[in-house]
Amino acid sequence: MKRSVVTSPSRIIRISAVLLIAFAVVAAVSALTGPAGIGIGRVLKGLAFGWREGSPALEPFEKTILVSVRLPRIIFAGIVGAALSTAGVVFQALLRNPLADPYILGVSGGSAVGAIMGIIIGVGCIPFGIPALAFLGAVLTVALVFMIGSRDGRLDSNTLLLAGVIVNAFFSAVIMFFISTGSNADLHNIAFWMMGDMSLADWDKIVLMIFLLAVGTGIVCCCARPLNLIVAGEETAMQLGVDVRKIKIVLFFAGSLVTAVAVSFTGIIGFVGLVIPHMMRMMLGTDHRLLLPASFLFGASFLVIADTVARAVFPGMELPVGVITALCGAPYFIYLLRTRSA
Amino acid sequence: MAMITIAGIDFRYKDIWALRDVSFDVRRGEFLGIIGPNGSGKSTLIRIVDGILAPEKGDIKINGEDIGGMRRRDLARLVAVVPQDSAMIFPFKAVEVVMMGRSPHLGMLRYEGDRDFEVVRRAMEMTDTLSLAERYMETLSGGERQRILIARALAQEPKVVLLDESTAFLDIRHQTAFFDLMKALNEEKGLTVVAATHDINLAAAYCNRIMLLRNGHIHSLGVPGDVITETNIRAVYETDVLVDDNPLNGLPRVTLMSANLSGRGSRSKAGAAPQL
Numbered sequence: 110m111k112r113s114v115v116t117s118p119s120r121i122i123r124i125s126a127v128l129l130i131a132f133a134v135v136a137a138v139s140a141l142t143g144p145a146g147i148g149i150g151r152v153l154k155g156l157a158f159g160w161r162e163g164s165p166a167l168e169p170f171e172k173t174i175l176v177s178v179r180l181p182r183i184i185f186a187g188i189v190g191a192a193l194s195t196a197g198v199v200f201q202a203l204l205r206n207p208l209a210d211p212y213i214l215g216v217s218g219g220s221a222v223g224a225i226m227g228i229i230i231g232v233g234c235i236p237f238g239i240p241a242l243a244f245l246g247a248v249l250t251v252a253l254v255f256m257i258g259s260r261d262g263r264l265d266s267n268t269l270l271l272a273g274v275i276v277n278a279f280f281s282a283v284i285m286f287f288i289s290t291g292s293n294a295d296l297h298n299i300a301f302w303m304m305g306d307m308s309l310a311d312w313d314k315i316v317l318m319i320f321l322l323a324v325g326t327g328i329v330c331c332c333a334r335p336l337n338l339i340v341a342g343e344e345t346a347m348q349l350g351v352d353v354r355k356i357k358i359v360l361f362f363a364g365s366l367v368t369a370v371a372v373s374f375t376g377i378i379g380f381v382g383l384v385i386p387h388m389m390r391m392m393l394g395t396d397h398r399l400l401l402p403a404s405f406l407f408g409a410s411f412l413v414i415a416d417t418v419a420r421a422v423f424p425g426m427e428l429p430v431g432v433i434t435a436l437c438g439a440p441y442f443i444y445l446l447r448t449r450s451a
Numbered sequence: 452m453a454m455i456t457i458a459g460i461d462f463r464y465k466d467i468w469a470l471r472d473v474s475f476d477v478r479r480g481e482f483l484g485i486i487g488p489n490g491s492g493k494s495t496l497i498r499i500v501d502g503i504l505a506p507e508k509g510d511i512k513i514n515g516e517d518i519g520g521m522r523r524r525d526l527a528r529l530v531a532v533v534p535q536d537s538a539m540i541f542p543f544k545a546v547e548v549v550m551m552g553r554s555p556h557l558g559m560l561r562y563e564g565d566r567d568f569e570v571v572r573r574a575m576e577m578t579d580t581l582s583l584a585e586r587y588m589e590t591l592s593g594g595e596r597q598r599i600l601i602a603r604a605l606a607q608e609p610k611v612v613l614l615d616e617s618t619a620f621l622d623i624r625h626q627t628a629f630f631d632l633m634k635a636l637n638e639e640k641g642l643t644v645v646a647a648t649h650d651i652n653l654a655a656a657y658c659n660r661i662m663l664l665r666n667g668h669i670h671s672l673g674v675p676g677d678v679i680t681e682t683n684i685r686a687v688y689e690t691d692v693l694v695d696d697n698p699l700n701g702l703p704r705v706t707l708m709s710a711n712l713s714g715r716g717s718r719s720k721a722g723a724a725p726q727l
Contacts, residue, residue, distance in 0.1 A: 202541075205540050207540065207541070331560065340540065342538075345551075347501075347523060349552065352522075
């Protein structure tokens with residue numbers, strides 16, 4: 110028996126380091142992509158000599174584009190991709206269902222209703238107005254689904270799943286109602302939000318998101334071993350010493366928090382939270398101590414790539430990033446399913 | 452001295468009583484079989500001893516400790532379960548599954564150390580599964596998977612192993628191989644084994660004592676020869692059987708006696724009664 114078959118801390122660090130470098134490369138390429146034509150040579154000069162006016166490096170407006178527009182957007186996309194992928198791993202494991210995604214418990218529908226109400230009332234001008242309403246919608250929905258899905262303080266996975274599906278269906282009807290009665294200007298905003306809008310990135314939001322996500326992902330990562338056991342069966346996990354009831358409550362809340370944060374700031378970006386956990390599991394196995402950090406990092410890169418494509422493919426106009434994630438994600442996923450039968 | 456002491460257990464699912472006033476001891480190093488028809492409470496009893504279900508009334512002591520207030524982790528270091536089958540939805544390698552048995556010793560965050568690998572290696576050696584270590588669980592046969600699950604139970608280093616219909620999906624060769632292995636571990640390592648099973652003949656062959664459950668009560672409890680009698684089986688299973696002495700070991704042997712099986716039926720041309 111080779112020890113290397115079992116995940117070791119050094120393997121986790123090795124793979125994480127590779128994925129981190131990959132993210133850095135992706136982020137750099139993304140930062141240099143765009144209509145303003147900022148070349149790598151001048152960025153490096155700027156980093157080396159400082160950003161002075163008249164220096165051989167970037168012009169001040171170019172620096173502004175880089176630091177205040179592109180960089181926050183990259184970080185933003187990275188955070189959201191990481192959050193959705195991590196939440197996807199958690200929900201697939203807790204529900205023991207490879208088709209689960211972060212939205213399966215109704216977070217998407219609830220936050221969409223919140224955001225759409227915000228758009229219609231016109232709170233877009235207040236800082237954090239729409240994210241706050243979307244977050245509220247998400248939190249209320251999760252609370253409702255948990256209430257439906259719990260029996261004497263125990264969360265039953267199948268009931269939760271059904272409750273989530275039903276609540277999402279109900280909210281789709283509400284959303285369709287708003288769409289069919291809304292004004293044209295609102296409709297554009299609503300459509301963008303529903304497919305994921307990255308154009309609202311700024312450093313204030315990033316700081317808030319990082320704080321909230323650190324809490325959520327921190328909790329999740331501490332529960333990696335119990336997650337392995339829960340995947341093997343809830344009763345098995347109990348027999349192997351896991352307080353399943355407590356861990357499930359903690360993880361469902363942490364996963365929902367992470368999802369709600371991501372969704373509130375960007376809208377509903379589909380496919381990331383479904384595909385990335387799968388891809389990582391096919392490549393690296395089911396040990397969540399490796400699967401969680403790997404999905405976190407790879408999800409970040411994936412969404413940065415998707416967002417870069419979304420803003421570069423048609424110069425002068427932007428696609429919702431959710432269009433790209435689904436267009437690239439679905440075929441690749443089918444390819445994986447057909448070629449790898451693990 | 453008793454390894455497991457069960458005193459006055461009541462348990463019900465909603466308004467259906469599954470166990471009523473069940474009390475018994477399991478001695479240290481004993482191999483106890485639990486038999487009884489479907490719904491008689493075998494699995495419920497196993498799950499109560501493992502603390503998965505909490506009884507409405509009564510006490511369970513294992514190795515002298517009341518399991519009522521015990522943390523799951525501490526209980527998992529005392530008691531291990533070999534289930535019927537373990538369907539893995541996501542891919543796990545055999546050695547990863549055996550290593551799961553170490554988790555009650557490791558907690559949430561600690562990584563496996565030298566001792567954990569040594570315990571797992573020995574558990575896989577004992578169950579003859581070392582060659583399967585790197586295979587994925589879903590590529591293994593039913594018999595191989597059950598051996599992996601025994602190895603996982605052994606990796607917990609428990610004092611008690613509970614078998615919950617562990618051989619239900621195995622063919623006769625693997626059933627006997629499974630029980631041979633459990634018996635060897637029971638005799639050589641002094642492991643206390645409690646086996647809930649439908650197979651009365653297997654129970655008779657391997658268990659020191661047998662408990663016959665009927666509608667949540669203990670109908671009888673004792674050595675196989677005293678419990679497995681035509682009267683008892685007929686009363687509890689409500690079916691006719693022939694019980695005679697197994698010529699190999701003198702233990703009771705049960706033969707089913709429905710019209711077809713006893714040779715009076717049209718299909719049984721060979722004449723002799725097939726044995727289960």
